[in-house]
Amino acid sequence: MTAGSRSSLLPPVKFARALAEAVEVIATLEEFFSALRRTRIVVRGPKPAAAIRDFGVPITLTIPEPNTWREIVKALDEHSQTVPLKQCRVAVQEHGEPSPELYAALRERGAEVVPVRVYRWELPEDLDPLKHAIREVAEKKINVVMFTSSVQLVHALRVAEDIQLRQQFIDGLKRLMVASIGPICSEKLRENGVRVDLEPSHPKMGYLVKEAAERSSATLQSQR
Incomplete structure (x- = not known):
């Protein structure tokens, strides 16, 4: 695995779709999907998997329930030949807040972690x-x-x-x-x-x- 290799961890469906829409500002959707097809894709559960398949992008690994960072790390360890992490750049699409435990576990396994914040949980205006x-x-x-x-x-x-x-x-x-x-x-x-x-x-x-x-x-x- 070289430093130029890529993996991506993607969470729920609506944010995967929102990400695809945002990409249209800097590239065509086909260019984006083509890049995803060259990337190992790891998804947390059936909903994001369905969204990725709608894009025509193959999924390398789907994380089982309850889909926490622990299941992600366990699945990656069990499939280390399919999704090697050493010297790999891993983009992690956050699901409302950072996941420091996941980032630490990925770095311990030699990955370069790139958190991608798509949204953030905030308090409502009316409390x-x-x-x-x-x-x-x-x-x-x-x-x-x-x-x-x-x-x-x-x-x-x-x-x-x-x-x-x-x-x-x-x-x-x-x-x-x-x-x-x-x-x-x-x-x-x-x-x-x-x-x-x-x-x-x-x-x-x-x-x-x-x-x-x-x-x-x-x-x-x-x-x-």
Whole structure:
């Protein structure tokens, strides 16, 4: 593998499509797709895989559920002959925030990492609904909370701090059922002292809602 070789890690579908649209400013789509076809493509899950296939670009490796940075590194290690990393330039399309653990793991394996920020999670302009939800949790008026990304907790804690309810909010989360979309989100919750009562069988919104509804009654009963 030479320093000029390339790999790319691509996340969800709408951002892959947005990236393709942005490229039209500096090159034709066919030139872009031709470049992708000369690159080893690694995707996280079925949705980005479908988008890449729509472009007519072959996929080198698809990461299995729950599609975290750990699964990415494990899959790359298991397919090191197919996707060698040493002296390879790896572009990582970020999914709302950096992934320092992934970058470190890739660099440890000899890759040059090029993070590509397509979008970034920010707080909404209207914080009133979030403030209301934080107060409801702090005052024990909510039975179930579902987190679909770790950044949701980060933002909630930031706003809770601003309204001087951070500890009350965390204490409130400990008294209700907390459902988390997947391992990275659960890790962030536990780092902040919050117990995770449920991770769905698949890290998808539909499974999260369905399984939380099915288990909420028994979970809440056991906490009394």
